[in-house]
Amino acid sequence: MPPSTIKALPKSNESKLAKLGLRTDMDLVLHLPMRYEDETQVVTIREACLRGGHVSQVEGVVTKNEISFKPRKQLIVTIADETGELNLRFMNYYGSQVRQLAEGVRVRARAELKHGFFGAEMVHPGYKVIIEGAPLPSELTPVYPSGVGLSQAILRREIAAAMKRIDWHDTLPLALRAQMQLVDFEPAVRLLHYPPQEIDEGALADRSHPAWTRMKFDELLAQQLSLKRAQRARRAKGAPLLRAVGALSEAFLEILPFQLTGAQARVLKEIRADLRNPYPMQRLLQGDVGSGKTIVAALAAAQAIDSGYQAALMAPTEILADQHFRKIAGWLEPLGVKVAWLTGSLKKKAKIEATALVESGAAQLVIGTHALIQDSVNFAKLGLVIVDEQHRFGVGQRLTLRNKGSNGKTPHQLMMSATPIPRTLAMTYYADLEVSVIDELPPGRSPIVTRAIDQNRRDEVIERVHAAALEGRQVYWVCPLIEESEALQLQTATDTHATLAEALPDLQVGLVHGRMKAAEKQEVMDAFTANEVQVLVATTVIEVGVDVPNASLMVIEHAERFGLSQLHQLRGRVGRGSAASVCLLLYQSPLGGIAKQRLMTMRETTDGFEIARRDLEIRGPGEFLGARQSGEAMLRFADLENDGWLVDQAREVAQSLLENPHAANAAIVEAHLARWLGGKEDFLKV
Structure with a gap:
């Protein structure tokens, strides 16, 4: 360039x-x-008044300029032309504006004209001081x-x-x-x-004009080129050969009390094939809540261990990491596998012991949180990295764990997400990854009925909670905040816990939130798992990973404040046993348009992929991507809902340019990436 x-x-x-x-x-x-803004034409003040409620541009001479103090301090400037007069009202203004808009000055002002108590007015209009006869612009103003x-x-x-x-x-x-x-x-x-x-202003506004199409295509092409080039660069690196599906893998499958679903078997086959390659696997395993991703990840870890390497599983929270540890250690330790536990809350002695097991290679599988990526943690022979809820980790955090390989080998990486990613989004933002999808649920999962209920019926909901608990079922009650926020006026977890404990004196009501110490949280979760606690009041720390089959009722407080994917994740904590399950969405009326759409979607479907598609329509791609963007928007102009056809074309062109790497194509790729990404290419690569 x-x-x-x-x-x-x-x-x-x-x-x-x-x-x-x-x-x-x-x-x-x-x-x-x-x-x-269209500043290419001026209408008279009379015409603007007749069009009231529309944006107009008028021109007139200032006849009055005064600072009013009722009902609050404001600058009111009156302008007039041969057809009438109009007030320009400024609630916030500078002293220079008072001098600039002096009597006798000619002004062009543009805004929506309203008819107020004191007549026709524009509030905070855009304006220019001009001389009489000043020409109008010939172009729209950007x-x-x-x-x-x-x-x-x-x-x-x-x-x-x-x-x-x-x-x-x-x-x-x-x-x-x-x-x-x-x-x-x-x-x-x-x-x-x-x-x-x-x-054509319509084509300009909805970005369907050919000029916008060119910008969108160029932007998408730069992104596809960068991601695919990053994928090729990874494939040039050496990785451990994890070829063995041996005694451990076979014994593991034999002890499972259930058969893998067809989807689980399919994605396991894809992962096993990747692990046998001499270059690092970079695969995203996505599946709906409860689809059985953990068992697939554990079988991938077994292949690494069978091949003489270590595996590491990193989760974003201790509750989720602990769920994985208990489940996977329960499967693998009876088969002779040493599973280490490593989190930030471990006492110093326990942390030193766990780190020593990892460094010596005695621990074949390590499960934990961000503690896995600390400088003090060194692996003897790391072959596979598994990152759960990968969008919750920053680019740098995922990269640090991947860089803990040895002998110049880059470990294989399996990323998991329970937020299904729509096809267009996966093609666009994850073009450098292979994507495996578990698209069926295990048999025996009970359907979840979802209802939206006004907060005014809160007492009825508490009665329903009581009845469910008396039948031997357990209940989650989810709150969005830990402490009171006057601005949002949301019910807090601590207040709700106190209210429910008083309303349900014959039940044990527990409380868990993000500010509790890890040991305290675990104690409450253990009591809930053992049915010593019948009602668990919680913040969104229970969003992922919590698996209590006896819990069949969930109440989500102020559901209108949650995003769709978060509501779906929370709902997925029930319906894990054989009992019919219910999710009640308590909302505060009146509801806004987006909140109505979300609650309607939750009532209409439990399909995570359909929910993800609608979430993309409502909120755009940011929620699905998390820290992958590293603070910089990867797409500014293309809209994935409307421009999917352009994604396909940009992908094909990128593939063609990279697969035919003669000098001319290489120059095109370099020039295009330099123009569109400059030095911003690195954050796309992890």
Whole structure:
């Protein structure tokens, strides 16, 4: 890429622009408008009044300028033309504005016109002081995403200057542009920054205009090239050969009290094939809540141990890590496997002992939390890394564990997620990974009935909880906050615990939340598992991993405050036994539009993939990706719901460019990545 394209910005406003990720000229040029304002025409004040409720641009002379103190301090400027007069009202203003909008000054103002108590007015309009006869713009005015201290005027000036400095050469060859029916890069960018007055504003607003299509394709192509190139770079690394499916794996399958489902058997076959390769596996194992991912992960660990290597399983919370430890150690330790437990809450002596087992190789499987990635933890012969709920870990954390291999070998990596990822999202953000899907639940799982109930019926819900407990069933009651927040007015876990303990004196009511010490949390969870506690009041620490088959009723307090995938994860804590299970979503009315959509979705389906698809529609991709993005948006322009067809095309072009690595293609790849990603490529690679 020619140096001018990635030239650093001038010092003025540099730090403010950097906060928006604008560090080079090309960053500025690709900082495209989020919307436009039409300042190409002026209407009279009378016309604007007749159109009341619409955005209009008027022009007039200031006839009055006063600071009013009723009902609060504000600046009111009256302007007039030959057809009438209009108030411009500013609740927040600077002294310079008072002087700027002095009587006799000619002003153009643009905003929605409203009819207030004192007549026609515009509140906080955009305005310009002009001379009589000043020409109107011939293009729509761009409005850019901005930040503190960065006015639209500054952004427009910096972008215009950057557009004079960059190299405009097109990174895509003419033949490819013709084949894909793409407009050229420079005219597309210039049109988006300065759209002509006669443009189709609808196509501009919904980003279906050919200029937007070019930007989306370029962005998707850069992402696909980067991820696929990262995948190739990984495949160039050496990895342990985990070829043996031996005595341990066979004995493990024999002692299981159930048969693997068809989906479990299929994904296990895919993983076993990967582990036999001389390059590192990078596979995402996704499946709905309760689909049996843990058993597949344990069988993958058994293959590593059969092959003479260690395996490590890292989970984001101690509750989840403990669930894995108890379950997997219960399977493997009777077969002679030493399973070590390593978390931050271990006493010093226990931690030293566990670390020694890992370092000597005596521990064949290590299960724990972030403690696994501490510098003091060294593996004798690490062959397989399993990361559960991988989106909860940062890029650096996952990379640190993978770097604990030995003899220059990179361990194989299996990442698990109980948040099913829609196909388009997986293709786009996980193009560098192989994806395995467990798409069926084990037999015998009871269906979960979901109901949404207004908070006003809370007493009825408590009666239902009491009845379920008297029948021998257990209950989760989930609250979103630990301590009171006046702004949100949410019921707290501690208050709810006290209320339920008083309302249900014949039952044991437990409490677990994130601020308790690990040992305290574990003591409560053990009591709940043993049915010594019938009702467990909890925050979202029980969202994943908790497995108590006797729990068949869940109440989620202020369900309207949770995201869809979180509601689905929480609901998955019940329905694990044979009893019919119920999830009650307590909500505070009135409900907003998005909250209604979420609760309706939860009532209509228990299919995690359908829920994930709807969640993507409602909230966008961020929730599914977690720390993978490392703070930088990977897609700014393409919309996965509407632009799936472009994802497919960008993927094919990326594959073609990388599979035919002659000099011309290599130059195209380098130029395109430099333009679109610059130095931001690394965070895509983990």
